[in-house]
Amino acid sequence: MTFFIVVIRGLLRRPVRTGLTLVGISIGIAAVVALVGISRGFEQSWAAGMKARGTDVVVSNMGSALAPKPFAANVRDRIAKLPGIAATCSIFVDMTSVEDSSMMIISAREWGGFSWQNLKLISGRMPTDAEEPAVVLGQTAAEVLKKKLGDTVQLETKELKVVGIIDGGALVENGSLIISLPLFQEISGNEGKINIIDVRATPGSSEDDVKRLCVAINSVVPEARAMVAGEHVGNSQAYRFISAMSWGTSLLAVIVGVLGVMNTMLMTVFERKQEICILLAIGWKRSRIIRMILWESALLGFFGGIGGVLIGVAGVKIMETLPAIHGLLEPDLSVGLMINSVLIALVVGVISGIYPAWRSSRLTPSLAMQG
Amino acid sequence: MSAAQDDGKTCVFEAVGLTKEYDEGRGQALRGVDFRIHEGEFVAITGPSGCGKTTLLQMLGALDVPGAGTLNYRGESIADLPAPAVYRAREIGIIFQAFHLLPTFTAIENVQLPMFEADLSMSQRKERAAKLLESVGLEGRRDHFPTKLSGGERQRVAIARSLANSPSVLLADEPTGNLDSENAHFILDLIIRIHREQKMTLVLVTHDMTIAQRASRTIQMKDGRIVSDQQL
Numbered sequence: 001m002t003f004f005i006v007v008i009r010g011l012l013r014r015p016v017r018t019g020l021t022l023v024g025i026s027i028g029i030a031a032v033v034a035l036v037g038i039s040r041g042f043e044q045s046w047a048a049g050m051k052a053r054g055t056d057v058v059v060s061n062m063g064s065a066l067a068p069k070p071f072a073a074n075v076r077d078r079i080a081k082l083p084g085i086a087a088t089c090s091i092f093v094d095m096t097s098v099e100d101s102s103m104m105i106i107s108a109r110e111w112g113g114f115s116w117q118n119l120k121l122i123s124g125r126m127p128t129d130a131e132e133p134a135v136v137l138g139q140t141a142a143e144v145l146k147k148k149l150g151d152t153v154q155l156e157t158k159e160l161k162v163v164g165i166i167d168g169g170a171l172v173e174n175g176s177l178i179i180s181l182p183l184f185q186e187i188s189g190n191e192g193k194i195n196i197i198d199v200r201a202t203p204g205s206s207e208d209d210v211k212r213l214c215v216a217i218n219s220v221v222p223e224a225r226a227m228v229a230g231e232h233v234g235n236s237q238a239y240r241f242i243s244a245m246s247w248g249t250s251l252l253a254v255i256v257g258v259l260g261v262m263n264t265m266l267m268t269v270f271e272r273k274q275e276i277c278i279l280l281a282i283g284w285k286r287s288r289i290i291r292m293i294l295w296e297s298a299l300l301g302f303f304g305g306i307g308g309v310l311i312g313v314a315g316v317k318i319m320e321t322l323p324a325i326h327g328l329l330e331p332d333l334s335v336g337l338m339i340n341s342v343l344i345a346l347v348v349g350v351i352s353g354i355y356p357a358w359r360s361s362r363l364t365p366s367l368a369m370q371g
Numbered sequence: 372m373s374a375a376q377d378d379g380k381t382c383v384f385e386a387v388g389l390t391k392e393y394d395e396g397r398g399q400a401l402r403g404v405d406f407r408i409h410e411g412e413f414v415a416i417t418g419p420s421g422c423g424k425t426t427l428l429q430m431l432g433a434l435d436v437p438g439a440g441t442l443n444y445r446g447e448s449i450a451d452l453p454a455p456a457v458y459r460a461r462e463i464g465i466i467f468q469a470f471h472l473l474p475t476f477t478a479i480e481n482v483q484l485p486m487f488e489a490d491l492s493m494s495q496r497k498e499r500a501a502k503l504l505e506s507v508g509l510e511g512r513r514d515h516f517p518t519k520l521s522g523g524e525r526q527r528v529a530i531a532r533s534l535a536n537s538p539s540v541l542l543a544d545e546p547t548g549n550l551d552s553e554n555a556h557f558i559l560d561l562i563i564r565i566h567r568e569q570k571m572t573l574v575l576v577t578h579d580m581t582i583a584q585r586a587s588r589t590i591q592m593k594d595g596r597i598v599s600d601q602q603l
Binding site for chain 2: 001002003005006009010012013274275278279280281282283284285286288364365366368369
């Protein structure tokens with residue numbers, strides 16, 4: 001018999017209570033996996049979208065809303081003159097309800113701009129000109145809206161014909177409704193306004209060149225901020241708020257987990273008071289008793305963490321299929337996140353066991369003689 | 372350690388003016404106890420309930436400390452031992468009245484529990500526990516949990532456990548108190564046989580005079596004091 005078996009037997013002494021504690025900590029860790037995975041995935045999918053469009057720098061004013069704040073379209077003219085810029089593309093991005101979809105990305109792009117070039121037609125065609133009342137749908141957006149070529153999509157008060165289904169090479173692109181910028185500006189009443197300028201640096205630019213380009217753009221565009229593509233979402237107030245909410249909720253879930261494990265371990269120590277005294281009486285050192293309790297709580301955390309990762313991943317996979325958010329989620333369920341979540345659970349277990357372990361070590365062995 | 376010698380016999384325990392209060396001084400379990408116990412002796416401590424005999428046994432086993440006075444083991448104060456757990460694990464074997472086997476462990480696992488504090492490998496622990504169970508006649512019950520054993524069998528497992536680390540002293544607190552007469556007789560014979568074969572010092576607490584008469588020496592207590600100390 002190993003010491004590990006002694007620890008396991010302690011946990012199996014009350015299997016229902018141990019099981020319920022595991023469920024409690026699993027739910028907490030599942031919340032960590034799901035919320036952090038979703039918020040990180042959100043940032044990464046935007047970064048992937050930028051990469052797919054071949055954008056090096058994004059000029060936008062990321063406020064507290066999910067979509068950037070609008071600014072004058074002629075800002076683009078100031079940027080385009082700067083050295084080191086190969087191309088620019090003005091964009092108006094909005095996130096709004098479209099027919100049955102409660103949240104969809106509308107990506108209105110400057111007609112002829114480079115941000116149209118990454119779109120690969122799966123079926124149909126691109127709009128013939130900037131004024132044609134037509135849209136192309138990313139393949140996921142088409143699934144969500146249940147639209148096929150020739151159908152119409154109602155945007156604000158305008159009915160637009162679906163002329164193409166595209167593969168944009170990234171979830172954000174595939175989940176978008178893509179439309180020409182002038183048409184959308186007219187429909188949404190944002191004439192002369194844009195909220196993003198995609199900038200492509202001259203070929204061969206290094207990372208440092210791109211960063212220098214951002215500095216140069218920022219010096220001539222006070223109404224927006226230039227950032228390396230992909231970083232702009234992470235720096236937005238909205239994303240930071242979502243991220244903080246995710247971690248805050250996760251922290252609460254972890255605190256609940258700590259209290260759950262601590263409660264279980266304290267109950268264990270109280271119930272096994274005489275048993276612990278017997279172990280002390282037959283020669284166990286107090287340090288071994290402490291180790292036994294800490295191992296028990298650490299194992300609760302560890303197995304709770306594994307359970308939490310499984311529940312979290314399953315939960316996110318189920319969420320991805322929900323019609324309301326289908327196509328908007330690309331959670332980052334990386335191995336790193338899973339390992340970190342299990343480590344958090346393990347630390348939760350150990351921390352929760354410290355006080356019960358200390359209590360157990362204060363017991364006097366003479367209590368073994370009683371009863 | 373330098374143990375005292377009395378007529379060539381090594382003094383294992385020496386108590387001088389031992390006292391113990393309880394309930395914050397409202398009661399006294401021991402009121403000045405003096406004795407010496409020598410290597411290989413079988414000492415029965417007797418007396419009515421509440422006379423202090425179990426308190427004394429707890430002190431011998433370093434499970435409790437005296438209020439005043441000194442209690443030495445082989446010349447060293449038990450209260451000042453740097454590592455009382457090591458003393459309990461290596462020098463002392465304790466047999467409880469209520470057996471006190473751990474219910475989630477089998478007989479052989481219960482016997483192995485004290486061995487975690489000895490420098491033995493897992494296979495050595497298992498082998499030694501099996502031999503000890505064989506020595507108490509329980510080789511066929513080694514994988515049974517305590518709930519599947521009779522009272523006598525449980526006490527035999529507890530005896531095997533008390534011998535786990537080859538202690539030099541066996542302390543028994545009413546070891547037959549929870550057994551029927553047939554099992555009590557068997558267990559007592561077993562303890563005495565182990566004491567003789569292994570030349571261990573045996574201190575047995577009992578209120579049963581027929582058991583005490585089998586000891587080589589009887590210390591009788593009353594109201595926290597020794598009232599008689601007889602060699603039999």
